Amino acid sequence: MLHVWIQPIVAQYGLYAVFLIVMLESAGVPLPGETALVLAAIFAGMTGQLDIVHVIVVAAAGAIIGDNIGFMVGRRYGLPLVKRYGALIGLDDRRLAFGQHMFARHGAKIVFFGRFVAILRIFAALLAGVNHYSWRSFLFYNAAGGIVWASVFGVGGYVFGDAMHRVAGPIGMIGLAFAVVGLVAGWWVMRRQEERYEREFLEQSEKDAARLPDDDERRRAARD
Structure with missing residues (x-):
């Protein structure tokens, strides 16, 4: 209702x-x-x-x-x-x-x-x-x-x-129910995969950023 x-x-x-x-x-x-x-x-x-x-x-x-x-x-x-x-x-x-x-x-x-x-x-x-x-x-x-x-x-x-x-009829409703479950499961798997890639990307990005010279290092390099 x-x-x-x-x-x-x-x-x-x-x-x-x-x-x-x-x-x-x-x-x-x-x-x-x-x-x-x-x-x-x-x-x-x-x-x-x-x-x-x-x-x-x-x-x-x-x-x-x-x-x-x-x-x-x-x-x-x-x-x-x-x-x-x-x-x-x-x-x-x-x-x-x-x-x-x-x-x-x-x-x-x-x-x-x-x-x-x-x-x-x-x-x-x-x-x-x-x-x-x-x-x-x-x-x-x-x-x-x-x-x-x-x-x-x-x-x-x-x-x-x-x-x-x-969708009409009990068979159609059952099929729809399976489709909904499949979509939800697929969405959940995609989100977990996306989160895993995001974590890996964040870790790699932080490693790359850590290798970049900071402002003091750049100023010293410019003076040299």
Whole structure:
């Protein structure tokens, strides 16, 4: 019976909720933006009360606008702000060092693909601003990444929701149940694998960063 009263709410406020949650997450607030997008897309596929094109557009717009807010905050207030308040949003010294190192080596790739990586999704725009990444380049790659991200997860959720809507009969329901279990298991395996790669990447990045000369060493080398 839950869907009886929640459907009108989602149908009326769904697009606003998706936009707001995705925008805030992109700006640096730890909210489930990707989850909001997927749930709205599934709802669109199941009920037809939301237009999937509108869902994708508002999610992409929220991602781009939020990322640019985060970018401007990072550029305006820089490292002092991040070092002082970063822990409140999970941006500790370890992740900060990782982000700085990654932007130094793969700036454009991080801007584009950062939305697909859990550890970078919230912090990528902020760190791009802190590192004084070119705003024009940031806007281009960020917009492209946001549109691709919203399209991939939006279409995927919509197709899944539409399939759920079309299922009929006990055999179909059993098959759907197995499909859901398989999707959840696959998502869990992918997340564990992603976390493992993230840990390895962080460790390697810290090792690489430790080998770089510090400011004093660079000044001494310049004098010599």
